[in-house]
Amino acid sequence: MTNPWDAEQVVSPKLAKDLIETQFPDLYPVTVSLMGKGFDNTVYLVNEKYVFRFPRRTIAVDLLNTENSLLPILSSVLPQAISHPIFFGKSVTGKYPWPFTGYYRVEGTPPNTLSKLERMNSAKILATFLRSLHDFPEEKARLLGVPFDELKRLDIRKRKRVAEKYIEQIKTLQLYDQVSSLMSYIEQVDHIDVEQKSTLVHGDIHIRNILVNENNTVSGFIDWGDVHIGHPAVDLSIVYSFLPPEGRSVFFSHYGKVDEETLLLAKFKAVFTTIILLMYGYDHNDRKLIEASKQSLDLMFCEENTLTLSRSKKMEDKK
Known part of the structure; x- marks a missing residue:
């Protein structure tokens, strides 16, 4: 394709x-x-x-x-x-x-594989940055020529079909060990009729559009080509693709609470974008991007699988 x-x-x-x-x-x-x-x-x-x-x-x-x-x-x-x-x-x-x-030039390098602590150290930084960005006046953004979301970035029904095709390639190429978890998530995710939001968003925050310093702490944000007025879930996807579960709690303690629908949309966007990045890395023989994308998927699936298995074992032990 x-x-x-x-x-x-x-x-x-x-x-x-x-x-x-x-x-x-x-x-x-x-x-x-x-x-x-x-x-x-x-x-x-x-x-x-x-x-x-x-x-x-x-x-x-x-x-x-x-x-x-x-x-x-x-x-x-x-x-x-x-x-x-x-x-x-x-x-x-x-x-x-x-x-x-x-x-x-914005100083820094794209993050590759990072430790949990390194990721945790950026939770507050990401939260304060996105809070400031999402609070930028919509009217002012419109006057500067910023468009609304014309690409329907959170259209699950449309993008699910694309994701399924790439997941089949990932499975065939054996690019990701937990591909069964990935397939199960995409199969089960339901379409959400997204309520129109009027937030200024970067539009494409992921592991190749953020930079980290020598301590592997987030220090800059690049490639604003997808900036638009739309739903904050588009940007909040970075919470799932970059932060471990503990870091997400820290993030929202500084960013502020969001509704359950926004969280579901943010996770879908994170999964979809990371699948694309994984295949892009393969297509360009970019080993660093492949490994970084796999680690992002692990944050979304392996952590949750481990937690589920742990809970199941405790229940078995009680019997």
């Missing part, structure tokens, strides 16, 4: 260097090194100081324009570092059809 990360346009290092030097002569001589290829953008580190993102798909162009208007304002009110656009590149006929953007 067609993958959601398949590119329409790929900017080579040589083309990136040419576009940047031509449009931003103050950066000459430009050095570029590939940082990554996301679903929507090819990303280069420039002069060891800046990050330039070049859209890979048409859908990413409008998203990039939204970032350019929102992020300079948002960066001044959030408690952790986020991408801050400062260079606004233009399309060049015959070379590259879309605009592109350069940012100050």
Whole structure:
């Protein structure tokens, strides 16, 4: 099947260097090194100081324009570092059809496999960040051009079918030991008619769009291409894919209580996104992403399985 990360346009290092030097002569001589290829953008580190993102798909162009208007304002009110656009590149006929953007580099690296303690240490940080983001005035976001959720990111009925196809691939490729738990969850999860919410959300917070410092504590948030006005469960999915059960309690003690429906939606989004990341890692031979994705799934399933088995054993012991 067609993958959601398949590119329409790929900017080579040589083309990136040419576009940047031509449009931003103050950066000459430009050095570029590939940082990554996301679903929507090819990303280069420039002069060891800046990050330039070049859209890979048409859908990413409008998203990039939204970032350019929102992020300079948002960066001044959030408690952790986020991408801050400062260079606004233009399309060049015959070379590259879309605009592109350069940012100050956000210090840190994507988390890979982490200990439970390292994850716990970021629970409050994640909570205070998301609380600040979700409290940003909706009207102000709309005036800055932020769209509503046009992709129906929490449509379980629609995305469940996609998840099932990828889970079959995961099973065939033997990518994940607990695939039976994964299959059971997807089979049993029920569709929820989502009530419209009006919260500013990042839209794509996962283990490749957060950064950690040298202590493996969350220090920054990148790739705001999916920012929109929608349901907070889209962002709260990180609670399930990044934090152990104990960390979730700490998180909500600082973020605030949410209803049961939001929790169910957040978990589904976490599972769906992590399945996609696992297959993306396999498709790109990214061993670190594969292992990190498997650990995220373990947080959602193995921890719960262990708890269930423990309770069952206690009940047997009492008999």
